[in-house]
Amino acid sequence: MPNDHLFDLTGKVALVTGAGGGLGVEFAAVMAEAGADVVCSDIDLASAEATLGTVELIGRKGLAVRCDVTLHHEVVAMVDATVRQFGRLDVLFNNAGIADPSPSPVHEFDLEGWHRVLDVDLNGVFYCAREALRVMVAQGSGKIINIASMWGLAGGSSVFPVPAYNAAKGAVVNLTRELGLEYATRGIQINALCPGFYRTKLGAYDDPGFLAAVTNFTPMGRVAEAHEIRGPGLFLASPASDYMTGQTLVVDGGCMAK
Numbered sequence: 187m188p189n190d191h192l193f194d195l196t197g198k199v200a201l202v203t204g205a206g207g208g209l210g211v212e213f214a215a216v217m218a219e220a221g222a223d224v225v226c227s228d229i230d231l232a233s234a235e236a237t238l239g240t241v242e243l244i245g246r247k248g249l250a251v252r253c254d255v256t257l258h259h260e261v262v263a264m265v266d267a268t269v270r271q272f273g274r275l276d277v278l279f280n281n282a283g284i285a286d287p288s289p290s291p292v293h294e295f296d297l298e299g300w301h302r303v304l305d306v307d308l309n310g311v312f313y314c315a316r317e318a319l320r321v322m323v324a325q326g327s328g329k330i331i332n333i334a335s336m337w338g339l340a341g342g343s344s345v346f347p348v349p350a351y352n353a354a355k356g357a358v359v360n361l362t363r364e365l366g367l368e369y370a371t372r373g374i375q376i377n378a379l380c381p382g383f384y385r386t387k388l389g390a391y392d393d394p395g396f397l398a399a400v401t402n403f404t405p406m407g408r409v410a411e412a413h414e415i416r417g418p419g420l421f422l423a424s425p426a427s428d429y430m431t432g433q434t435l436v437v438d439g440g441c442m443a444k
């Protein structure tokens with residue numbers, strides 16, 4: 187295969203959950219730039235529509251869909267809408283996620299917050315993977331990129347305690363291994379992407395104390411801008427990563443190398 191096809195997604199259809207937020211916007215944009223049509227899904231329809239506008243400006247087609255990933259019937263409807271509109275699904279960015287509502291140690295942790303984080307960050311990933319796989323198995327091809335976190339690989343308390351997030355993201359990393367193995371012979375690659383600190387609404391980056399703490403923790407001495415996730419996302423969605431499955435790609439300014 188010539189090198190210029192390694193990152194070419196012409197004719198492909200990508201679906202991004204949480205597409206209205208920081209990293210989701212970047213995944214949608216880079217998919218469109220690589221030639222894919224992009225379904226932009228979010229619990230907040232207006233933000234998904236804004237991202238669809240970006241996709242269309244790049245010159246690709248798309249669809250904006252409201253979907254709360256914690257509601258299985260809405261996930262089914264989202265995948266159905268994708269297939270109805272485009273006839274296939276080649277790439278799923280399982281990206282929608284939330285942080286622990288108020289970072290606190292476990293003995294003070296709010297139970298409702300625990301369940302909500304597990305619901306969005308783990309159950310939502312499972313529902314979306316399940317419904318996407320039903321299409322991809324029939325196609326005999328597909329790529330799923332589960333957006334985990336470096337906090338799926340290590341405890342977060344050295345910076346701040348996020349126990350529910352740690353538990354959910356760790357589970358996503360191991361679910362990714364299991365899915366990679368299950369579908370290894372079916373032409374479907376499933377990998378996890380583990381970002382470090384990226385400037386989005388997920389973290390309190392406007393708070394100087396938070397920014398100083400995460401900057402100090404990061405060997406490169408800076409947080410990443412959201413657009414810096416585009417390259418790793420494109421790699422995992424494209425033919426460049428065809429022999430990679432069940433793995434985690436850590437893109438964190440060196441944090442997990444410590």
Ligand SMILES: NC(=O)c1ccc[n+]([C@@H]2O[C@H](COP(=O)([O-])OP(=O)(O)OC[C@H]3O[C@@H](n4cnc5c(N)ncnc54)[C@H](O)[C@@H]3O)[C@@H](O)[C@H]2O)c1
Pocket residue numbers: 203204205206207208209210227228229230233253254255256281282283284285306310333334335336380381382383384385386387388389
């Ligand atoms: N920003 C970081 O530093 C960082 C680091 C590691 C991992 N991540 C992961 O990256 C992913 C994207 O995070 P982000 O930084 O772009 O956050 P963000 O808050 O900027 O965007 C998240 C998006 O998900 C949507 N969303 C929230 N709950 C949803 C639900 N139930 N159903 C559907 N959509 C929902 C929000 O409306 C928002 O548009 C998350 O899974 C997050 O855990 C982010």
